[in-house]
Amino acid sequence: MSPPSPSESPPLITLRGVTKTYTIWDDPTARLMAPFRRLWSKSARGTEGRQFTAVKAFSLEIARGECLGIIGRNGAGKSTLLQMIAGTVQPTSGTVQINGRVAALLELGSGFNPDFTGRENILMNASILGLGREEIAARYDSIVEYSGIAEFIDQPVRTYSSGMTLRLAFAVCAHVDADILIIDEALAVGDARFQFKCHATLEQMLKEGRTIIFVSHDTNAVKRMCRTAVLLERGEMLLKGSPNDVTNIYTKLITSPHGLESIREDLAALQNKPPESDEANPAPTPTPAPQLLSSSLSAENPGTRLLAEERTHQQISDKEYAYGGEFGEITSVVLADHTGAPRLSFVTGQTIQVRITCAARQTVTAPIYALTLKDVRGQEIYGTNTYFQNQNPPDVPAGGRATVTFTLPLNILPGVFFISLGWVRLVNGEVVVIHRRYDVLRFDVMPRDKSFGLAWCPATIEVHTATTSG
Template structure:
């Protein structure tokens, strides 16, 4: 219709009509991924993430512009993409590896390694159509990751599978990264993007909004995700302006606390510990008025001592009636990874019939079994109703663990219960 009728209308002197609505899955999106770099791509459903990855892999061609890749590209875009459901797992390994450019001799040399990684047992000789979704992704990831690609593209596939297999996948990604492979990673898991990636890009409605440090981009994405309609457009404009400037803007600071900080010679409060990454979500029916860390004497502190007990206090008020309410607080590392968190009531339970005008004060207790370093605290109010995020503040507070004596532990958390016991035996 669009091909014929407008031409006929022009011939008879009428204004040609448009019988279609123009839609761009991606528009003016430009990015460059360096060798050995791991890049996260985040955004809401329909933002163009999967389309971008398919163009990078060559399964889609751009209408305008170009995509240039150097080296062997392996992709895990959809469960079992590239698998023939009628073929056995063994046959699909050979088929998929051949598509990736491996010769028969190369496939034979790596076959045992691939099947050992997939670990699907006798199902290797069964048709793929009889596999569970978890088994399909295990085999698909094993083939793609074990061929040593120069570029590995992963689109949400690692969300499938048990914890042991997911850890094995991430360990393999770390190996590929150490060997110089470039990894493009799409995920809705913010901690995974922050921990795994060197940089992150935020897409929305086919447009690149922001790029930079994963922790900064994730915070911006979360704020956009929960923003009311009237604030959404303004956030997009702000992010695009920031993206052109090449850095992620910092958000508003949290409201003043209603308690006094600790004072005196033995005080454990450092006024210089102020986070620059505080992100305040829109108020949507409830408002957090203050967040503070309290010691045993109910003083505000931010220089804490290892293995001592502290409380994180949050106060606020409800501006509308809510049901299905629960509160949460979390502690993040400098990289943005969630170290630990608590919610009240416990998982599966909620607080019903909270009335507008109700104020609250809630305290979460923590034993700081952390190592020396800086950490960040955020908190929020959620509901099973809409909007489900009534209010949230990320990186509301920054605190530091004071110096500890020499320890045999390392990482974030000290779980040592006693000194290691060593025994020697003569050879």
């Protein structure tokens, strides 16, 4: 029987007005003395230490079978939120209601006793997570085999590397029939092979209708795994939406010098945006006629008219998300075939050209031009830039223009794809955005043969058959 769809079943997790406030002590002695002082004097209550709210009035319902990604800057409150869902931290106010068994991979090894062996920790953890003696005995060998560290299973966990600790912790979580799995960045310490195995297990868990909540700074992992993502900032939920929208806004937040201010308008626009259709299965669209692009520039800006004249375009994708544009703008984007003829539909293996024009309002020194291809889920499938290719394009003077052509073979199998473009510069090792236009063009790739998968790696096959044995 297939698991019920998220909309059919009641929420597995309900958070209502969840707030966590910590008391911060500048003086460690005052912290130690505080309980005694409170005993001596009622008036001392609440007068020492500063209150710091790590998570503010957070409300959310998470359905069975949902995979929710939580992203946000360092200190945004992600781990605190996960700890409250996992039950290891109590909220100061608000309620957390959980209707199922929770397994959590929080701070690495936090559930383990470092002086116990791997074997003892498996037994202890599986028991804490709700398995009975017989169930643990029946699954023990499988847990050890999954972890791949059988050789070290009788060594104390304090002697394990972080990758080995992760292997053990994940192996336990994967075997306890959890309804909800919570993962806090932990997977990042696993080697590539184990990460692959973890992701396959997570996919399987989702198919079985389990719920996964995971925190990651890896926006691609969020887009690959999740259908919904939440952006946390200073303890508050700024946005809940498609992983592509949320990670686009997050990228702007972390690269803009104006921080939160820089995304206010975007948040307002997204809140008014109608719900998206199934992004993973968009209906094919006919190639539209050329049309004028909307602009991020204000009408008052003296450069606007000149730039607008150039802003003729093949197609705007309705997903475009742009920012920057103050010092210069990517004014035109044309997708063409290898002859230079504009097109939006190709066949696997064909060569494309992406031609962009960048107009500088102020001198742009040490410019970098970048291109990314994404699939319909926002997953980056290819990206490059002039910096990675060891090119040093010339500065663009105020009022000047640069035209840039990216030429690349479309070695990808059929689907719908989006092009994102960036014009940035590096200042003291930091990326300063001149203009970024994400998901600006949408194009289709049609099949050229019956090969399958993601990438087109045209294989030749040689078969030698012997006519006699021996």
